[in-house]
Amino acid sequence: MNNNDKPSYCQSNHYFDYRIIAQDGNARAGEFCTPHGILQTPVFAPVGTQATVKAITPAHLEELGATLVLSNTYHLFLRPGDELVAKMDGLHEFMQWHKPMLTDSGGFQVFSLANMRKVDEDGVTFKSHIDGSMKRLTPESSIKIQENLGADIIMAFDECSDPNNRVYVEQAMERTHRWAQRCLEAKTREDQALFGIVQGGIFDDLREQSARAISSMGFPGHAIGGLSVGETKAEMYHTLEVVNAILPAEKPRYLMGVGTPEDLIEGVLRGIDIFDCVLPTRLARHNSAMTMSGRLNLMNATFAEDQRPIDEHCTCYTCRTFSRAYLRHLIVAKEMLAATLLSIHNLHTLLQLARDLRQAILEGRLQAFADEAMAQLNIPRTPER
RNA sequence: GGACGGUUACCCAAGUGGACAACGGGGGCUGACUGUAAAUCAGCUGGCUGGCGCCUUCGGAGGUUCGAAUCCUUCACCGUCCA
Numbered sequence: 001m002n003n004n005d006k007p008s009y010c011q012s013n014h015y016f017d018y019r020i021i022a023q024d025g026n027a028r029a030g031e032f033c034t035p036h037g038i039l040q041t042p043v044f045a046p047v048g049t050q051a052t053v054k055a056i057t058p059a060h061l062e063e064l065g066a067t068l069v070l071s072n073t074y075h076l077f078l079r080p081g082d083e084l085v086a087k088m089d090g091l092h093e094f095m096q097w098h099k100p101m102l103t104d105s106g107g108f109q110v111f112s113l114a115n116m117r118k119v120d121e122d123g124v125t126f127k128s129h130i131d132g133s134m135k136r137l138t139p140e141s142s143i144k145i146q147e148n149l150g151a152d153i154i155m156a157f158d159e160c161s162d163p164n165n166r167v168y169v170e171q172a173m174e175r176t177h178r179w180a181q182r183c184l185e186a187k188t189r190e191d192q193a194l195f196g197i198v199q200g201g202i203f204d205d206l207r208e209q210s211a212r213a214i215s216s217m218g219f220p221g222h223a224i225g226g227l228s229v230g231e232t233k234a235e236m237y238h239t240l241e242v243v244n245a246i247l248p249a250e251k252p253r254y255l256m257g258v259g260t261p262e263d264l265i266e267g268v269l270r271g272i273d274i275f276d277c278v279l280p281t282r283l284a285r286h287n288s289a290m291t292m293s294g295r296l297n298l299m300n301a302t303f304a305e306d307q308r309p310i311d312e313h314c315t316c317y318t319c320r321t322f323s324r325a326y327l328r329h330l331i332v333a334k335e336m337l338a339a340t341l342l343s344i345h346n347l348h349t350l351l352q353l354a355r356d357l358r359q360a361i362l363e364g365r366l367q368a369f370a371d372e373a374m375a376q377l378n379i380p381r382t383p384e385r
Numbered sequence: 386g387g388a389c390g391g392u393u394a395c396c397c398a399a400g401u402g403g404a405c406a407a408c409g410g411g412g413g414c415u416g417a418c419u420g421u422a423a424a425u426c427a428g429c430u431g432g433c434u435g436g437c438g439c440c441u442u443c444g445g446a447g448g449u450u451c452g453a454a455u456c457c458u459u460c461a462c463c464g465u466c467c468a
Contacts, residue, residue: 049421070420108420116422129422155420197420228419257420278421285424286417301414332413339424 016193016220018252022362026244026271026384029361032221032252034100034152035191036092037067041252042268042361044354045070045102045276046347050079051095054281055339056347058097063317064347065355067099068153070276073145074106078128078135082148090150102153102276105142105183107176107197108257111160111229119159121175139182147189155223156183158197163231169201177213184217195254197225202235204242211246222247223254224272228263237266237382244271261292261353262379265370268357270384275354280346285339287331290346292353293376296324298342303328316348317341 015033022029032039045068046053046061053061053069061069071091076082088094091101109126110117116127123138137145142157157179161172176199187194196219200206214222224243227236240255247253254274255267264275280290289296291311296303298310306324318327318341330338353373360369374381 045420047421054421055424072421075421102420104420109422111420113422158420160420223420225420254420259419263419275419277419278423279419282418282421282423282425286426287424288418297416299415334424336424 015191018221018250020250022364024361024364024366025269027268027357027361027366028249028271028273029358030252030273032273034193036098036100036152039067039100039252039274040358041273042264042354042357043068043274044264044350045274046281046351047071047276047278048095048097049278050075051085051091053343053347054285055336055343056281058095060340060344061097061347064344064351066347066351068102068274068276069097069099070102070104071095071149071151072104072106072109073142073149073155074104074109074126074137076103076149077106077137077145078130082145086148086150090148092150100153101151103146103149103151103155104256105146105155105157105197106137107142107155107158107225108160110137119175121178123157124159139179140186143183143186143194147187147192150189151192153193153195153221154187156180156194156196156219158199158225160199160226160229161201163201163226163229163235166201166203166206169199169203169226170206173199173201173206173210177210180214180217180219184219193220195219195221195223197223197256198243198247199226200239200243201226202231202239204239207239207242208246211243215247219251221252221254221274223256225256227255228258233263233266234382236263237270238385240267240270240272241384247271261290261349262374262377264350264353264357265373266382268361269366269370275350277350280350281343284342284346287338287342289327289342290349292349292373294378298324298327299331300328310345311349314345314348315352316345318345318348 015035018030018032020028020030030041046066047070049072051071076085085091085094092098110124113126118125123136126135128135139157146154158176159172161169180196196214196217198210198214200210252273253271255272257277258275259277283290287297287299289298289310303324308324309319311319360366
């Protein structure tokens with residue numbers, strides 16, 4: 001992205017202003033200015049944990065119209081090491097992705113590496129999944145690592161928890177608040193936006209408390225963490241309403257780790273601007289195609305002689321070019337191109353949905369769009385309360 | 386012509402009197418996956434049934450035994466060796 005693409009408010013290094021261009025109910029279409037370009041929201045971010053979106057080249061991502069890619073502190077800290085990435089001129093150069101990038105803080109790994117971690121007030125001790133050695137992350141070291149990596153948006157080091165265990169959720173939430181403050185204090189770079197993360201499980205009062213605490217700290221953007229980890233959809237959607245009623249409307253809201261087409265729709269309706277999820281690329285590697293009318297397991301025998309594309313309405317490279325029969329053949333033959341072609345398709349589905357949602361907001365027809373899309377997905381709408 | 390060895394489910398293969406509808410692998414079928422310890426994981430794979438269960442299977446036929454994939458006889462086919 002060159003300077004000519006930047007709006008005036010972005011050219012004077014006023015990074016991380018969020019400009020809301022249109023609103024439709026609680027939903028918004030906006031622009032978030034970063035050193036590597038403008039994010040037009042709502043936006044979906046493909047996940048590239050280890051400095052790569054699995055099976056996908058940066059050129060593919062460009063063609064798909066991706067504008068934000070997520071990478072991970074924990075993984076890059078372990079391998080190849082954040083200092084090496086810094087020596088290689090930072091993550092953008094290293095992986096050759098020149099648009100906005102976001103790094104997660106490693107907090108989620110505390111949660112997902114459940115039996116290999118020990119949390120204390122100062123930080124977390126992990127057992128490396130690579131070589132079994134003990135490693136440590138603290139709010140300060142997470143920020144240091146993320147500064148070495150050099151993403152445009154970096155995340156506060158938080159503690160995710162089982163959403164149903166109130167005692168633990170409350171403890172983890174309070175610690176997340178203290179760690180958020182420490183992250184702010186540890187931060188030194190001006191060209192990175194640090195987002196705070198709201199926790200609190202599925203408990204309204206805790207979520208409200210967390211949203212107030214985090215939004216009082218002056219972050220340029222806010223994330224909602226600890227969702228899509230086992231709670232019901234209804235609980236998740238309701239939690240979004242509770243939290244977004246408190247998070248300031250003039251700053252971007254990022255729903256971490258979500259998701260599915262229906263979650264993007266329901267999330268945008270409730271005021272979410274940024275999503276990320278491994279689902280499209282993981283499902284692709286597991287032979288499942290995401291479409292706006294549901295999932296297709298392309299390994300199924302029923303597709304063996306099916307000459308149609310995955311989705312006749314889809315404009316992605318895979319659908320323009322290949323039949324279901326061919327994709328099934330690649331899968332059955334364990335050819336790695338299957339993962340690439342399905343990843344392209346699945347990412348296209350979510351990236352296009354985010355663009356369509358944005359367009360619907362700009363044109364003031366989001367409700368109708370959402371109703372129609374959910375009907376096509378054959379999923380009942382969850383009305384906002 | 387003779388001497389051994391072999392023949393088990395879609396394929397390979399274990400089993401050598403009862404716990405065997407038969408280990409294991411491959412293949413096949415199906416399902417799961419939401420800030421990636423995930424190109425992973427789980428289930429099914431003789432027939433009928435929702436299940437209990439019943440029925441038919443270990444090259445063919447016959448036999449021994451309360452009971453046979455397993456022991457005996459014989460036939461067929463495959464392999465190696467000797468004539």
